[in-house]
Amino acid sequence: MDIFTKFKTLETAFAHLSSISEHNPFGTTIEKMISATIGIINGKETLLFGTNNYLGLSQSDAARHAAADAAMQYGVGTTGSRIANGTYSLHQELEQDLAKFFNRRSCMVFSTGYQATLGMVSTLAGKDDYLFLDADCHASIYDGSRMSQAQIIRFRHNDADDLRKRMRRLGDIPGIKLVVVEGVYSMFGDVIPLKEFAQVKREENAYLMIDEAHSFGIFGEHGRGIAERDQVEADIDFTVGTFSKSLGTVGGYCVSDHPQMDLLRLCTRPYMFTASLPPEVIAATKANLEIIKNHPELMHKLMDNASRFYHALQSAGFLTGPDISSVISVILEDLVQASRFWNRVLELGAYINLSLPPATPDSRPLLRASIAAAHTTEQIDKLVQIYIQAAQDVGVPLKKN
Amino acid sequence: MTETIESVSQTIIETLMENPKVPRNITPDSKIIEDLEFDSLAVMNFVMEIEDKLDVSVPLDRLTDVRTIRDLAEAIISLK
Numbered sequence: 001m002d003i004f005t006k007f008k009t010l011e012t013a014f015a016h017l018s019s020i021s022e023h024n025p026f027g028t029t030i031e032k033m034i035s036a037t038i039g040i041i042n043g044k045e046t047l048l049f050g051t052n053n054y055l056g057l058s059q060s061d062a063a064r065h066a067a068a069d070a071a072m073q074y075g076v077g078t079t080g081s082r083i084a085n086g087t088y089s090l091h092q093e094l095e096q097d098l099a100k101f102f103n104r105r106s107c108m109v110f111s112t113g114y115q116a117t118l119g120m121v122s123t124l125a126g127k128d129d130y131l132f133l134d135a136d137c138h139a140s141i142y143d144g145s146r147m148s149q150a151q152i153i154r155f156r157h158n159d160a161d162d163l164r165k166r167m168r169r170l171g172d173i174p175g176i177k178l179v180v181v182e183g184v185y186s187m188f189g190d191v192i193p194l195k196e197f198a199q200v201k202r203e204e205n206a207y208l209m210i211d212e213a214h215s216f217g218i219f220g221e222h223g224r225g226i227a228e229r230d231q232v233e234a235d236i237d238f239t240v241g242t243f244s245k246s247l248g249t250v251g252g253y254c255v256s257d258h259p260q261m262d263l264l265r266l267c268t269r270p271y272m273f274t275a276s277l278p279p280e281v282i283a284a285t286k287a288n289l290e291i292i293k294n295h296p297e298l299m300h301k302l303m304d305n306a307s308r309f310y311h312a313l314q315s316a317g318f319l320t321g322p323d324i325s326s327v328i329s330v331i332l333e334d335l336v337q338a339s340r341f342w343n344r345v346l347e348l349g350a351y352i353n354l355s356l357p358p359a360t361p362d363s364r365p366l367l368r369a370s371i372a373a374a375h376t377t378e379q380i381d382k383l384v385q386i387y388i389q390a391a392q393d394v395g396v397p398l399k400k401n
Numbered sequence: 402m403t404e405t406i407e408s409v410s411q412t413i414i415e416t417l418m419e420n421p422k423v424p425r426n427i428t429p430d431s432k433i434i435e436d437l438e439f440d441s442l443a444v445m446n447f448v449m450e451i452e453d454k455l456d457v458s459v460p461l462d463r464l465t466d467v468r469t470i471r472d473l474a475e476a477i478i479s480l481k
Contacts, residue, residue, distance in 0.1 A: 135446070156449070169458050358442035361442075
């Protein structure tokens with residue numbers, strides 16, 4: 001017995017996966033980026049359909065120039081925490097830009113999206129409070145809940161009635177209640193029925209936090225996410241999100257109208273005990289936020305692409321998730337089949353994500369494609385052809401309508 | 402109806418047996434992770450089933466000390 005003995009089950013599972021999978025699905029290396037949608041993998045030009053680069057902005061010229069200028073002007077790192085030497089004017093400008101974009105009083109910028117949710121969930125919920133988490137919430141939310149020491153109640157995925165039932169089951173509890181949900185869930189790409197949750201929040205006098213990581217820049221007239229689309233922004237107490245998807249960089253944020261938000265800068269450990277984002281990332285994010293503000297046609301192109309891909313998969317007979325969003329997953333039955341399918345798709349020239357239990361909601365493996373505004377119609381159609389070919393080659397049964 | 406650790410353990414075992422993948426020889430002393438080969442998500446999903454069957458909420462932090470089916474039954478009794 002040694003310190004690694006506890007990883008035996010993981011080691012065995014990974015050895016099994018390696019024995020059936022020619023390429024390591026968790027070790028893909030992109031050797032070169034050609035564009036937002038094409039990279040070199042294993043020496044070969046490959047269509048990128050697993051990069052969460054929803055608006056293609058990781059490659060935006062405006063952001064590259066802004067990053068280069070910022071690096072020349074400020075250097076490449078802040079070498080410090082936001083509460084020490086790590087706040088530059090750029091950080092404050094980005095916080096003001098984001099607060100304004102969301103029409104909120106204030107914004108806190110974190111060094112990653114993971115830290116934004118981890119920090120907000122763990123700090124807002126105290127020891128005597130109750131956290132209500134959707135069963136499919138992201139790992140960062142569950143990790144934050146453990147750090148919080150609050151009482152954690154999990155409710156059935158996207159089921160507002162189940163949340164209400166679990167709240168009422170507790171009776172008249174004294175603690176504060178904070179409900180945490182996501183706009184779009186990252187595995188199936190399914191969308192929350194947010195109006196129903198806002199209703200429960202009002203009835204039960206709870207606070208509501210939404211993670212718009214996969215919906216910011218994609219849903220709502222201005223791209224503010226599902227809360228904007230469903231016209232319930234007034235019911236949202238805290239919106240968290242990430243820069244590493246539609247904004248194309250790295251980092252996270254929380255926006256809110258609560259006047260005490262600045263207090264959280266002094267007690268949120270994942271905000272305080274880490275270095276702030278480097279100037280070039282902040283400058284690039286600011287530039288890309290301007291693009292999202294001024295180019296709503298990117299959102300429309302993305303949704304056209306997603307819709308085209310989703311309907312083509314359905315008519316080919318693949319089992320997909322329930323909604324059309326920037327994430328479109330095909331659900332398979334077992335690991336061997338999923339692994340062979342993923343490898344075949346890569347060989348045929350496209351990179352997608354292989355998601356395996358327990359990271360998937362219902363113990364089935366998923367092939368997860370992220371669709372971008374930058375994809376051409378031809379690239380979408382090509383991916384559909386690759387899926388159909390791969391299904392034939394590895395024997396995935398398709399259900400003909 | 403008063404529930405005892407034994408009766409709650411029995412309900413838990415019956416619920417587990419509805420899943421054909423679970424070994425048939427489980428007892429109140431079976432360890433949930435090791436003996437049933439449940440991953441973290443499977444444990445949370447199964448606790449949700451039990452919560453609804455027994456109309457009780459088990460905060461997730463209470464599960465940190467739970468190793469066996471009997472431990473879970475004890476935690477549930479203490480919450481009722």
